[in-house]
Amino acid sequence: MPFHHRRPKLPKLQPPAPALFTDSGESAMPTRMTWPDHSKFPVNYPPERRQVFPLLEADLRASPDFLAVTGFTSLSFIIELFGLIDLPEGHRVRLTLGFAPEGRARKNWPKVAVAQEIRNYWLERRFSIIQLGAVLRTAQLLREGRLQVRAADHLHAKIYIGAEHATVGSSNLSDNGTRYQPEANLRVARTSAHLHEREQYDDCKLAATNFWDSSTTYTPALLELLEKLIQPTSWQEALARAVAELRRGKWLAKIEQLLWEAKAIPLWPSQRDGLAQALLILHAQGNVLIADPTGSGKTRLISTLRLALMQQLIERGHGSRANVVVVSPPAVCEDWLTELRDVGMLSAYPVSMGKLSNPKQPSYLKARADLALADILIVDEAHRFIRATSNRSEALGAHAGQYAILATATPINQRPQDLLRLLELLDVDNLPDDQLAAYKRLWQSRFGTINRNMLGQLRDYVRQFLVRRTKRQLNENIALEPDAYRNRLGERCRFPLAVGEWYQVESSAEDLARIAQINQLATQLRGLLHLRRVRPPVYSLNTEAEIREYFTQQVRLASHLNEYLVRHRLRSSTPALLELIYGTAEAAEYNGGFQTTKKPTGNMIGRLRGVLQGEPGRLLPRINAVFNPKWFPEQQWLWDRDAYVQACEDEMATYEAIGTLARQLQPSREHSKARLLYGLLATHPLVLAFDQRLITLDYLRHLIDQADRPSVTAYVVSGHDKKAQAQLRSDFALGSAKKQTVALCSDAVAESINLQQASAIVLLDMPGVLRLAEQRQGRVERLDSPHTTINIFWPRDPELLQLNADQRLREVIGVAHALIGGNLDLPTEPEALVHSDEILGEEELFDALRPEAVAQREASQWAGLTDSFQLVRELVEGPTALVPPEVYAQVADLTAGALCRINLLASPTPWSFFALPGEASRPPRWVLWRPNAEPNFTTDLRTICTHLRETLRPDSVAVSVFDPAVQAHLQAQVILFRQAERALLPPRKARALKVMEFLIKHQVKSARAGSERANLLKQAEGLFGDISPTTSAASETVPDYDDLAHRCLNLLRPALQSLRERPRRPRQKRPLITLNSLRQEPETFPELSETTLTNLLAGVREIPAADYRVVACIVGIIVEATATDSVDE
Secondary structure, eight states: OOOOSOOOOOTTOOOOOOOOSOBTTBOOOOSOOOOOOTTTSOBOBGGGTBOSHHHHHHHHHHOSEEEEEEEGGGHHHHHHHHHHSOOOTTOEEEEEEEOOOTTSOGGGOOSSOHHHHHHHHHHHHOOOGGGHHHHHHHHHHHHHTSEEEEEOTTOOOOEEEOSSEEEEESOOSSHIIIIISOOBEEEEETTOSSHHHHHHHHHHHHHHHHHHHHSEEOHHHHHHHHHHHEEEOOHHHHHHHHHHHHHHOHHHHHHHHHHHHTTOOOOOHHHHHHHHHHHHHHHHHSEEEEOOOTTSOHHHHHHHHHHHHHHHHHHTTOGGGOOEEEEEOGGGHHHHHHHHHHTTOOSOOEEEGGGGSOTTSHHHHHHHHHHHHOSEEEEESGGGGOOTTSHHHHHHTTOOSSEEEEEOSOOOOSOHHHHHHHHHHTOGGGSOHHHHHHHHHHHHSOGGGOOHHHHHHHHHHHHTTEEOOOHHHHHHHHHHSGGGOBOTTSOBOOOOEEEEEEEEOOOOHHHHHHHHHHHHHHTTOOOGGGGSEEOOOSSOOOSHHHHHHHHHHHHHHHHHHHHHHHHHHHHHOHHHHHHHHHOHHHHTTGGGOOOOOSOOOOOHHHHHHHHHHSOGGGSSOEEOTTSOGGGOGGGGGGTOHHHHHHHHHHHHHHHHHHHHHHHHSOTHHHHHHHHHHHHHTTTOSEEEEEOSOHHHHHHHHHHHHTTOOTTOEEEEEOSSOHHHHHHHHHHHSTTOOOOSEEEEEOGGGSSSOOOTTOOEEEESSOOSSHHHHHHHHTTTOOTTOSOSEEEEEEEEOOGGGOOHHHHHHHHHHHHHHHHTOOSOOOOSOOSOOOOOTTOOOHHHHHHHHSTTOOOOOOGGGTTTOOOTHHHHHHHHSSTTOSSOHHHHHHHTOTTSSOSEEEEEEEOSSOEEEEEEOOBTTBOOEEEEEOTTSSSSEEOOHHHHHHHHHHHOOTTOOBBOTTSHHHHHHHHHHHHHHHHTTTTTSOHHHHHHHHHHHHHHHHHHHHSOTTSHHHHHHHHHHGGGOOOOHHHHHHOSEEEOHHHHHHHHHHHHHHHHHHHHTOOOOTTOOOOOOOTHHHHHOGGGSOOOOHHHHHHHHHHOOEEEOHHHHOSEEEEEEOOOGGGBOOTTO
16 A cells, blocks of 8 residues: 655654655756745745744743644654653643545545544554654653643644744644645744734634634543554563464455355464465465475365465456466366365366376377466475476476465475475575575586585575474364364364274295295396386486496396385285286286286286397397496396397296296285275274285275175275276265275375275385375375274285385384474384395385486485474474463454564664564565674574574563663664665565666667667666665655565566576486576567566555564663663653
8 A cells, every 4th residue: 555644754864855846857946035034934945944843842842731733644743752852840732633634635534533533544554663762751641641632523724822822824743744845834922012913822722722622532542542553562472473463464364354255164273374374485485385284274275375366466466467277186186176166266277287297188288388377386296296307397397477386295305306306396596695506506416426414405495485284283283272173064173193003914934935935036137128228317427437337326226126126016915916027917817817907017028028029120228328338347248139138038037937936825915904904894984995006906806895795895996097086085075974885095096185084094005105105194184084083004014025115114204203293103113124225115216217316315304394484383382482372362362452562672782573564465574683694684484583582581671762772773773674675585586686687787788878768777777776874764665675576577587488498409407597597698588668667667666664564573782781671661
């Protein structure tokens, strides 16, 4: 909202005199003019420094009973005036506040009473924090009756009655009215020698007295208003007010009003907290990663977030650009449609990730075009985009909009490149300059040589984008407000207690012996099919030693992968192993045969036979010429035809031997799992079961069908069977009455689908990674679950079937609990979960065989991901809270108490903490100033919370606001705060201003001198100058650099996207494109047209200076001991 009125000045700081009566920009005033006697006809005339104020001040000081009639918009100046002037003992001042219809016609005078208008006006406009002392002094005068105030409707007179003089005219009792705005008044003396003048004095006094007598008292209301506007307080209350603004501010109320109007289900408090935090991050960074646990209501949170962003774009005047695209797994597109309907916003439709995976399909081009137009991009299950070279990731690169919202319940990853990719999706332009430089070094390096400290720095950066609360934290919050959390059935809800149990996977001694033989044979496999093509990595191999090491590693990993595949399939089921060796059709003949609808896969023997029987010219592997055969004497069989044929025959023989042993295995393991599944139906009406191998699920369904249980329904749900998925959603949805049903699910339905009516999950195989385990459990462990307890059954396989991935999963779970609080627990550990370290996980091995693969990192490097907002919550919640719960509960009600709470305390070093409120188009913000820090000002929540914890003490001593040293410090702080507006911009916005300034200067050089475009370019160049100390001290408004940066980003994005979409040579590494890339190639930025420049200039606005917007501040000041006092002073 624009502010049309001047605000009162900082003490002793004056703005430059304005030009008067201008025409076409030139002053029409002569430098010297003849004026009436200033004591009789006081005027404001800035060029000659004529002011009304000195005469009024003298009359005020000399009058035991001063009576004034003025407009209520003068209130801030009046308060500052009485804060600086000591009224002599026995003197009183009476003020009649009338209405000053500035900026509107008289016919639009307010319909509400003037007392209410005064309140509304000043609650919106507020006071500067440096006026605290003046407010306290004025309040004291009001309480003592030495200052009395009344209010009158429709009164627009300006009369000042002193003991000896009366002044009447146009001057309002304000900075403008008495000093800077051209005004004219008549001043008459009570004891004049002229009778007419004495009569005029009496008449003015009579009129002012009549206005006073006919007005209504406003003194109690003004006292209440002053206490509402600004108030000294303890640091605990000031901090509570700052936290409450982030979590419960009025800026969120408007969003909830939109939901109410859409008849949507109200947000849970946890979703409201998440919404506040996400908007805070989006305003600062443009992108956010929402990593709350499965079942916590992320979809509703993101839908509401989208609604809020669209509303902000509309209020900024960018509503026409509010295009939204939701990218989600195919299985949950319908869920997104339902959620969007619930919040009354169907202007966007979900795009299935499947459409982004095949560039040859028309749907791919359409989806990519939608992404290019999206101003708001939402990516559900964002972990699916970790591989930067995948088709879906390449398609995601088409997005060039303002906001990106990424969602995943599993933010912890184990590989450096995963984190780097996550940063890329979040836009590396959000990195500060030093971190961006570090990222570039990582980008250019071989990942295997990445410095751990550098990775730790980047992990810390990810926290700035992160919204993450654990299930434990959410349940603790629910306990505080249990009635506020209800599911769609209207029932109270919380995360159920997840009880884990091991179940025994039975296997005979004879079968264990065969399994041991299979494990031994698997070590002999070379993995020939994974070595059919060997290429160098995307990074350079500079020496013979590096080439030797890389090639040898690829050969070794191919062998390990085939060994792992055999053991992993065997652990799932015998049919799964037979499928790997002979193919799907032959595996379905196991143990008398069973039906399967899955597509044919596996058949290693058949594929090897196809290599031998194929074209002679394609028999040998395709190995890049960089790998000189002479350097690899032990791998000559890869280049020698006869040796390679023998290797293929040996490989087939090994597979055949494994297959023979597999056929001899009894189905006891599979039968024990089937018995568990239908046995659980006695206590759990609905049971979910998960396994990675679809053929295993088909076989278990076959065994359940054969068990002579006519009341039991069992069916398989896979990613391609839409009918089965629909049945699953119906049978297991919240409120379903279905019973005696087992759903055998592949991991294609282990994410995003809500199946909370089930109370039991059986893991038929052991998840290899934490992400998969959390996703499976998250289908039923949901905040709106109807159950208080759910049961998770984990397989206890014989030791011969266990893999070292089991142990790593246990370690990752433990690390997550220790560092960030985990969302998943294993049951009491079985005696053995550790196996040979020579066996790697399938996902790790496949990655290792890719050219860009690198050495692995321990999960503990990434387990420290926790959002910065958690530190804010811990200031007022939990055992280490700085603010007592009762204090926060009282202050969190933002309708009560002061709008601005200030604490001034003694400190060995100076520092200041400010909390700025949320507004219609921007969320709240915290700011910390430390003179010896670099930078001096920061908005980083983690840094601020750490400083507050280290600095604030229960015995901190407050200092007196009336102390001159304190006032001087506060005034100097305000000037610095105003100058820091641009410096406080987030890195991406700050970089956008620098790049746009550079590009405009570049275009100034080539513009035709004297042309309209050249003039506009020069004007635009002036937008980017910093605020000088003189300007910041003299003005109560500052340029809205945030909005300017927003506009610049809109202009820069198309050019930036063009650079990213440049064609690359085959196998050329993707370049790292940032905003600074436009500085390196300014010619790629299109010429700014006159229309564009005009719109840019016209859109620049000013906003109130930060010290008028503060809702809470704590200021540490170095003062003498005599300056300390209580906060009640």
